[in-house]
Amino acid sequence: MTSIVISQCSVIDGPALAANSIPAFWADPHWVLAWRHRTLEYHISQIALRFPRNLLNNRDTMRHQKAVDPETGRILGYARWCLPPSYEINADDGTPIWPEAQVPAVEADKEAEIRQAAETVVWDPNNDADELSDRVTALKKEVTPKTPHISLEYLAVNPDNQRRGVGTALVKSGIDQANKMGLEIFVHAFQEGVPLYKRMGFRLIAELIQDDSKYGGSGEYGAYFFIYP
Ligand SMILES: CC(C)(COP(=O)(O)OP(=O)(O)OC[C@H]1O[C@@H](n2cnc3c(N)ncnc32)[C@H](O)[C@@H]1OP(=O)(O)O)[C@@H](O)C(=O)NCCC(=O)NCCS
Secondary structure, eight states: OOOOEEEEOOGGGHHHHHHHHHHHHHTSTTGGGGGTTSOHHHHHHHHHHHHHHHHHTTTTTEEEEEEEOTTTOOEEEEEEEEOOTTOSBOTTTOOBSSGGGSOOOOOHHHHHHHHHHHHTOOOOOOOTTHHHHHHHHHHHHHHSOSSOEEEEEEEEEOGGGOSSSHHHHHHHHHHHHHHHHTOEEEEEEOGGGHHHHHHTTOEEEEEEEEOOGGGTSOSOEEEEEEEEO
């Protein structure tokens, strides 16, 4: 791949973003436990209906970027960021901060249609292993910075496009924005993202490794919390 372009997402990207992202998480031996009663294809089809709604939720503070192959226009990866409250608009003129990562609004009737479609989705994760995620949630609450920061909430590169610099380019875009705003970045990482965050200068501030083998997992379910810089 010669180059990667990072650009704004819009609601029409929803199905392609689902097709990019769900296979990435499907490869995670713990994450997939929640959906093992479904096929990958079925789950992608359901998330394709939710993605447009998620792109419109909390437009003030949420920012979304896709990595695109400029030759084919194909989506290679996706990142979702959350700005801290009161940092989403320029105080002087009320324009949005980081507008090139804000999803364009749609007409009210289109938005209603999108929200209605999302309501039809089958969302029935297997929650047998919830006691493990409850511990992760408690730790996350404890270590989340109390000062204003940007959160990296979602990062996914389709397995077909991994190890070519796509994830690095998406994270770099958020780092550039955080530097511009003078803010830290906080991320709850999965095991697969750990080398990338370390390489890019994130500091590991907490981790929790739990045994998920009794639920059918690999035995090592890791949650890692990083701050940049
Ligand atoms: C984690 C994830 C986002 C990384 O995406 P990616 O596009 O593969 O990331 P990059 O290509 O930028 O970097 C991955 C590795 O490829 C290497 N690489 C980058 N470009 C390369 C190239 N042209 N040739 C060879 N290797 C390359 C990088 O050095 C990096 O090595 P490292 O693992 O030692 O850091 C991706 O694996 C993923 O989506 N995983 C599943 C979901 C997930 O875990 N998301 C993170 C949640 S926090």
